[in-house]
Amino acid sequence: MDERDLELLTLIEKQGRLETSQLAKMMDMKEDEIALRMRRLEEQKVILGYSALIDWKKTPEKERVTASIDVKVTPTRGRGFDAVAERIYRFKEVKALYLMSGTYDLAVVIEGATMAEIANFVSDKLSTLDSVISTTTHFQLKQYKHDGMIFVDDDDQDPRMVVSP
Structure with a gap:
């Protein structure tokens, strides 16, 4: 595993929906090289799966x-x-x-x-x-935050009246 693998892992951990073409542009690499690295990391069980974070x-x-x-x-x-x-x-x-x-x-x-x-x-x-x-x-x-994602909407207003001394 090299620095490029670590960079790739960091990108897909934060944004798992990035396509191979997007990852290739971001990392200044060819798409087939990205696909090859991902397949190897999956086979080595470094990448265990892909999931969505649902509210x-x-x-x-x-x-x-x-x-x-x-x-x-x-x-x-x-x-x-x-x-x-x-x-x-x-x-x-x-x-x-x-x-x-x-x-x-x-x-x-x-x-x-x-x-x-x-x-x-x-x-x-x-x-x-x-x-x-x-x-x-x-x-x-x-739930307020999970896996780095905040679950509280900014437009959620606290309905309680503000009481000050």
């Missing part, structure tokens, strides 16, 4: 409930936290999973249709794993 509250789709769960676990002999993490990230509800420093070992981000669905996931699936010692669940109330 679901602006769609007719019902909003989803998102929760972050702090999990304290007993690591597995010989595999550490990896074996436990593998069991957890295989659940379809899990959107992200991180090994953390501090009081808790793992941070799990999940989505569900309701708070009850998330509660059932924690009580029926997550906390029943042998290596899970404890969990703390935090429900996301409002």
Whole structure:
């Protein structure tokens, strides 16, 4: 991997919809060279996929409930936290999973249709794993920024009256 690969990765991370022709112009390279680099980076699993960041509250789709769960676990002999993490990230509800420093070992981000669905996931699936010692669940109330994108509209006005002393 060279500096051009890193530059390409930075561009598509910020603007994943850029076409090969646009990337070629921005990087002063040929389109076929850009396509070749991207294909190689995909094969090497450096580029894992492409996704759009959606503000679901602006769609007719019902909003989803998102929760972050702090999990304290007993690591597995010989595999550490990896074996436990593998069991957890295989659940379809899990959107992200991180090994953390501090009081808790793992941070799990999940989505569900309701708070009850998330509660059932924690009580029926997550906390029943042998290596899970404890969990703390935090429900996301409002999203302001995600992956560098701001979700608050500038035209959103606070309807509360200003009160000053």
